[in-house]
Amino acid sequence: MTLGPEMATATVTEEVALRDSAHLIHPSAPDFDEVGECSLDHLISKLISGLGEDVSREGLLKTPERVERSLRFLTSGYTSRVEDVLNGALFEAEGSEMVVVKHIEFYSMCEHHMLPFFGHAHIAYIPNKKILGLSKFARVVDVFARRMQVQERMTSQIADALMQALEPEGIAVVTEASHLCMMMRGVEKQGSTTRTSAMRGVFKSDARTRQEFLDALK
Numbered sequence: 481m482t483l484g485p486e487m488a489t490a491t492v493t494e495e496v497a498l499r500d501s502a503h504l505i506h507p508s509a510p511d512f513d514e515v516g517e518c519s520l521d522h523l524i525s526k527l528i529s530g531l532g533e534d535v536s537r538e539g540l541l542k543t544p545e546r547v548e549r550s551l552r553f554l555t556s557g558y559t560s561r562v563e564d565v566l567n568g569a570l571f572e573a574e575g576s577e578m579v580v581v582k583h584i585e586f587y588s589m590c591e592h593h594m595l596p597f598f599g600h601a602h603i604a605y606i607p608n609k610k611i612l613g614l615s616k617f618a619r620v621v622d623v624f625a626r627r628m629q630v631q632e633r634m635t636s637q638i639a640d641a642l643m644q645a646l647e648p649e650g651i652a653v654v655t656e657a658s659h660l661c662m663m664m665r666g667v668e669k670q671g672s673t674t675r676t677s678a679m680r681g682v683f684k685s686d687a688r689t690r691q692e693f694l695d696a697l698k
């Protein structure tokens with residue numbers, strides 16, 4: 481499978497499409513902490529006072545509720561289903577050219593320290609009859625990013641979910657992330673990023689296809 485300028489052009493178009501749909505990807509972000517029942521606020525109060533703070537001081541009065549609502553949003557992937565996210569966005573199509581969607585922003589939370597890790601995902605696939613609306617790749621990433629995670633597992637879950645839904649010739653997912661648990665504490669390697677990848681189908685079996693994708697990320 482050789483892909484020349486066509487792939488480069490397609491990639492540029494996709495990035496524009498993703499930027500334009502950014503407001504659609506996070507429609508409820510500004511007011512996520514304004515609604516919903518709170519049932520963990522007393523635990524969060526205990527946590528704050530256990531850390532030596534005075535939970536009754538003015539600045540902290542609403543903090544337990546805010547923290548809970550924030551955490552519920554940041555872990556909303558547990559209640560999102562890939563099938564629902566993809567609903568109506570799978571299309572029948574001919575062709576088997578590589579599609580590359582780069583720089584999909586994500587924010588996740590490491591399961592060891594409950595601190596954020598965040599960065600970008602890059603996804604490529606070679607269709608086999610089915611193609612997916614481009615903005616949906618970001619939605620699928622969010623389903624798995626908004627959980628307590630390790631980056632390696634998140635990357636594999638994104639690849640496996642897309643493999644199952646699209647039944648393509650192959651899927652490749654690369655994620656690059658900065659981990660606050662490394663940057664704020666411990667080894668304090670502030671400049672380091674972690675890259676993980678998951679290759680499925682032809683991206684796993686064919687070195688040349690895999691290399692074309694990796695070259696497209698440079």
Ligand SMILES: [Zn+2]
Pocket residue numbers: 590591592593594595659661662
């Ligand atoms: Zn961690």
